[in-house]
Amino acid sequence: MDRKTALTQFIKQEIMRNPNAKLQENDDLLSAGILDSLAILQLVAYIEESFGIKVPDEDVVFENFQSIRALAQYLDGHN
Amino acid sequence: MARFLLTHGVTQGAEKHPQHEAIRFSGQALSYAELEQRTNSLARVLMEQGLRRGDRVGIYMNKGLESAIAIYGIMKAGGAYVPLDPFAPVQRLSYVIQDCGIRHLLTKEVKRTQVEEILRTPVDVECIIGLETAVDRSDVRCLTWDETYQAPNQAISYNLTEQDLAYILYTSGSTGNPKGIMHTHRSGLSFAEWAADEYGLRQEDRLSNHAPLHFDLSTFDFFAGAIAGATTVIIPETLTKFPASLSRLIADERISVWYSVPFALIQLMEHGVLESRDLSALRWVLFAGEVFPTKHLRELMLKLPHVRFSNLYGPTETNVCTYYHVPEPPVGDETIPIGVPCANVEDLVLDAEDRPVARGEVGELVIRGGVVMKGYWGQPDRNATCFYRRKVFDDFEDIFYRTGDLVQQDESGNYRYLGRKDRQIKTRGYRVELDEVEVALLSHEGVEEAAVYPIPDSQGSNLIGASVILKSESGLTEADLVEHLNKRLPAYAVPAKIFLLNDFPRTSTGKINRRELQAWALQSLGN
Numbered sequence: 001m002d003r004k005t006a007l008t009q010f011i012k013q014e015i016m017r018n019p020n021a022k023l024q025e026n027d028d029l030l031s032a033g034i035l036d037s038l039a040i041l042q043l044v045a046y047i048e049e050s051f052g053i054k055v056p057d058e059d060v061v062f063e064n065f066q067s068i069r070a071l072a073q074y075l076d077g078h079n
Numbered sequence: 080m081a082r083f084l085l086t087h088g089v090t091q092g093a094e095k096h097p098q099h100e101a102i103r104f105s106g107q108a109l110s111y112a113e114l115e116q117r118t119n120s121l122a123r124v125l126m127e128q129g130l131r132r133g134d135r136v137g138i139y140m141n142k143g144l145e146s147a148i149a150i151y152g153i154m155k156a157g158g159a160y161v162p163l164d165p166f167a168p169v170q171r172l173s174y175v176i177q178d179c180g181i182r183h184l185l186t187k188e189v190k191r192t193q194v195e196e197i198l199r200t201p202v203d204v205e206c207i208i209g210l211e212t213a214v215d216r217s218d219v220r221c222l223t224w225d226e227t228y229q230a231p232n233q234a235i236s237y238n239l240t241e242q243d244l245a246y247i248l249y250t251s252g253s254t255g256n257p258k259g260i261m262h263t264h265r266s267g268l269s270f271a272e273w274a275a276d277e278y279g280l281r282q283e284d285r286l287s288n289h290a291p292l293h294f295d296l297s298t299f300d301f302f303a304g305a306i307a308g309a310t311t312v313i314i315p316e317t318l319t320k321f322p323a324s325l326s327r328l329i330a331d332e333r334i335s336v337w338y339s340v341p342f343a344l345i346q347l348m349e350h351g352v353l354e355s356r357d358l359s360a361l362r363w364v365l366f367a368g369e370v371f372p373t374k375h376l377r378e379l380m381l382k383l384p385h386v387r388f389s390n391l392y393g394p395t396e397t398n399v400c401t402y403y404h405v406p407e408p409p410v411g412d413e414t415i416p417i418g419v420p421c422a423n424v425e426d427l428v429l430d431a432e433d434r435p436v437a438r439g440e441v442g443e444l445v446i447r448g449g450v451v452m453k454g455y456w457g458q459p460d461r462n463a464t465c466f467y468r469r470k471v472f473d474d475f476e477d478i479f480y481r482t483g484d485l486v487q488q489d490e491s492g493n494y495r496y497l498g499r500k501d502r503q504i505k506t507r508g509y510r511v512e513l514d515e516v517e518v519a520l521l522s523h524e525g526v527e528e529a530a531v532y533p534i535p536d537s538q539g540s541n542l543i544g545a546s547v548i549l550k551s552e553s554g555l556t557e558a559d560l561v562e563h564l565n566k567r568l569p570a571y572a573v574p575a576k577i578f579l580l581n582d583f584p585r586t587s588t589g590k591i592n593r594r595e596l597q598a599w600a601l602q603s604l605g606n
Contacts, residue, residue, distance in 0.1 A: 062318055
């Protein structure tokens, strides 16, 4: 499974708690209120655990978490 | 010019220092003169659109410069502003709009889908400002923000008094629906005047606006800031979720007075890379809404030794009524006090029979003074019980607001907060009536019984847990219940975990034993 798919699944299941939710890679996760502070911490922990990528605090900024695509791009740059 | 309305701070600012920045948002700014003019235009348009003195006007949008324009424009037109949580489910918003009879709604184009959904519910909205094109309803008039700003911007004469309604903040209600807390110009200004003075606010200050508009912390950011002629920096909601982005904003915008719930400050401290930011402009950190865990407060104070810290206390019904300047990083882990009453606030502590207790004894804090709300919108029964009437002389009755908070005065005269009399909790600074969550769960036809309880987290706050017994063969899952709740409650009030059980532990009298359910939930979540 590629990262975008994995991230999409994680957000649907663990954060939106609705496996049938509609979620596109370009959807704005922030303006729509999908991600709150707690969800962001969950997401960072998931990334570190599943992809083995350490996300330093200074990179947990809104530009990198705006959408699944933005997040995947950020992660691709930190392989 | 006398100052007895919340709008007067802006008008005075526009006279004294018209070019000084009043509001900043994402690199854009409004000077006091511009804010004065745009709010005059908005007020004029609202009045042309049929707004009458005392009418409620909804503000439904993500934050922006328009937030400030909306607040002051509505009040200048003689209306009361009602901030609608931009992330709340439509059903809840529709309830609020119906409850206080909102006919005018201020919004932005990005909210079009939700606005159209709201219009399909039984609301009586007649006029919407902020959509780029009309909605599919001939009985609803639509104007853009640009059209609004083109209206004449001279001051309009209005004959409001300090007792006119200024704003209504909706908060969780134990009966299952949110309730509207009414504040007048006087109650808002009583708080703002005290705060501007106590924290020595001045024109050079830059205040953060971190809290949402429907949260009472925002009244400090705007109204105390305007009184001082200072600049209020509105923080986009998206940014508030990211500690490192926030700390960058505090540095770049040279914020000098910060105000938020403790949770935001703890996040800033733990993930905000504060050591790499220049926070030299910061002079006050104010917090309210929840207890600040002492060990985290100490750590933060040690990281920011040049900053003064102050704990503000007060339910939304009283704005703020006591305060405590933390003198130095606390030693030990005892909870810091909520402090002493603000200027012109009278305090009294009552026992279970409504008799004043002796100094130092535990009781419910009741509050009197200019800061107290007018009452709850449209709830005469609640208004009859939330105030404590005390006959002082034969011909004089003193009226106090019952906070529902249990307190105790220590030897130094500071109040200490001990807990609630009822089932209201705070989760990440948000106030939630657990009964409201239970009512929402029980409104699902497949739910037989529901019990909701707080689950303390490691940050000194609570998450919400729920245990549910389903009707046999309902076949419901946790996801179904979450979906049901998401349509009724704001996200922060939806339980973080819902346990599906076959039976509940009961007390000897047959009541649900919530304490045991809570202990069991804590254990199963591994806390």
